[in-house]
Amino acid sequence: MRKFAVAGAGVIGKHHGKVISQLADQIELVAVADVDLSKAQELTAKHGGKPYAGLTDALRTQEIDVVVVCTPTGKHGELAIEALEAGKDVIVEKPAEITVEKTDEIIAAQQKAGKLVTVISQHRFDPSTEQVLGAIARGELGRLTSGIASIDWWRGQSYYDSGDWRGTWALDGGGALMNQGVHTVDLLVAALGRPVEVFAYTGTLAHERIEVEDVAAAVVRFESGAIGMLHATTAAYPGLSARLQVHGDRGSAVIDNDQLVFFQVTAEGQTPEERLMGTNTAREVPTAGSDPGMLSDAHKSQYLNFLAALDGAEEVRVDLATNRRSIGVVTGVYESARTGRPVTLS
Numbered sequence: 001m002r003k004f005a006v007a008g009a010g011v012i013g014k015h016h017g018k019v020i021s022q023l024a025d026q027i028e029l030v031a032v033a034d035v036d037l038s039k040a041q042e043l044t045a046k047h048g049g050k051p052y053a054g055l056t057d058a059l060r061t062q063e064i065d066v067v068v069v070c071t072p073t074g075k076h077g078e079l080a081i082e083a084l085e086a087g088k089d090v091i092v093e094k095p096a097e098i099t100v101e102k103t104d105e106i107i108a109a110q111q112k113a114g115k116l117v118t119v120i121s122q123h124r125f126d127p128s129t130e131q132v133l134g135a136i137a138r139g140e141l142g143r144l145t146s147g148i149a150s151i152d153w154w155r156g157q158s159y160y161d162s163g164d165w166r167g168t169w170a171l172d173g174g175g176a177l178m179n180q181g182v183h184t185v186d187l188l189v190a191a192l193g194r195p196v197e198v199f200a201y202t203g204t205l206a207h208e209r210i211e212v213e214d215v216a217a218a219v220v221r222f223e224s225g226a227i228g229m230l231h232a233t234t235a236a237y238p239g240l241s242a243r244l245q246v247h248g249d250r251g252s253a254v255i256d257n258d259q260l261v262f263f264q265v266t267a268e269g270q271t272p273e274e275r276l277m278g279t280n281t282a283r284e285v286p287t288a289g290s291d292p293g294m295l296s297d298a299h300k301s302q303y304l305n306f307l308a309a310l311d312g313a314e315e316v317r318v319d320l321a322t323n324r325r326s327i328g329v330v331t332g333v334y335e336s337a338r339t340g341r342p343v344t345l346s
């Protein structure tokens with residue numbers, strides 16, 4: 001039985017408490033740390049463990065195997081590094097940190113500690129995503145030509161006012177693209193490969209009292225030559241969907257709100273029908289078992305991958321290096337919007 005501690009008992013910390021309870025045959029919640037002790041107490045009352053006002057106390061007094069970091073993003077590095085230095089494996093919520101440099105600090109601490117770290121990017125584990133990435137890996141979409149990652153969501157001013165870290169550069173690290181859009185950026189990068197350049201515009205158009213953008217639009221060039229578009233907003237009332245489109249010269253796929261809504265590919269050994277002009281002939285392809293909505297069962301699937309990795313049976317599917325690439329795209333968008341120039345991504 002592996003012993004888990006959760007640091008940060010807010011919106012997503014509560015969800016992790018639930019996931020840990022769902023996996024009670026393999027793991028147990030032994031500690032919850034939150035600077036607001038009442039939140040830690042609320043979570044332990046529901047899912048077990050001892051409440052603490054800080055991770056340091058929990059690490060000092062409890063036997064812990066894995067620390068789950070669910071604090072505001074700009075605090076992830078500090079807590080993840082503290083856990084790694086204490087010899088723990090770490091699950092860190094997305095995005096790993098607010099900059100590539102801070103992500104590199106966690107990577108350095110991980111390498112020194114020789115421990116495992118996964119960054120939550122639960123939509124990588126959606127059946128729809130797995131189907132599309134599998135088809136890409138088998139070459140069934142052919143040469144990848146372009147992709148679109150778009151989230152057109154709504155967050156009221158009350159959302160940004162609900163935590164003093166929300167909408168700040170120091171702790172949220174950005175707005176619609178860094179906080180909400182990073183999931184879909186991560187899927188676009190998983191589909192199209194290494195991003196090399198980005199050009200962007202951003203704006204803050206429908207909210208007050210936030211430092212960051214509530215709309216971002218960008219073009220990304222990938223190493224393969226494929227071209228991607230990013231669109232992320234929390235200013236699209238009443239809030240529509242998160243959508244990924246991937247196109248190649250042998251097929252296309254569209255995921256909308258975690259569901260595969262278009263999928264037409266050409267299997268190995270087959271030749272795509274020559275067409276003067278294409279038309280949309282594919283039927284809608286519903287996928288089984290994918291629960292639309294932000295907090296589906298996908299977190300649990302990512303936990304199962306991490307537990308298998310701890311047992312040496314699987315590789316960690318979303319590691320720090322993977323998430324670093326998405327953070328690089330997002331911070332490249334901000335730099336481009338600020339300078340008015342394309343930004344080369346390292």
Ligand SMILES: NC(=O)c1ccc[n+]([C@@H]2O[C@H](COP(=O)([O-])OP(=O)(O)OC[C@H]3O[C@@H](n4cnc5c(N)ncnc54)[C@H](O)[C@@H]3O)[C@@H](O)[C@H]2O)c1
Nearest residue numbers: 008009010011012033034035036070071072073093094163
């Ligand atoms: N994977 C997802 O779908 C998803 C969804 C929501 C949030 N998140 C991520 O989870 C993180 C937290 O977001 P949230 O919405 O839960 O925020 P939140 O404000 O609801 O919760 C954060 C909690 O952390 C606590 N905290 C702050 N500093 C701390 C510290 N040093 N030690 C211990 N606790 C501390 C706060 O008191 C608060 O209870 C963010 O990085 C966010 O991007 C991911």
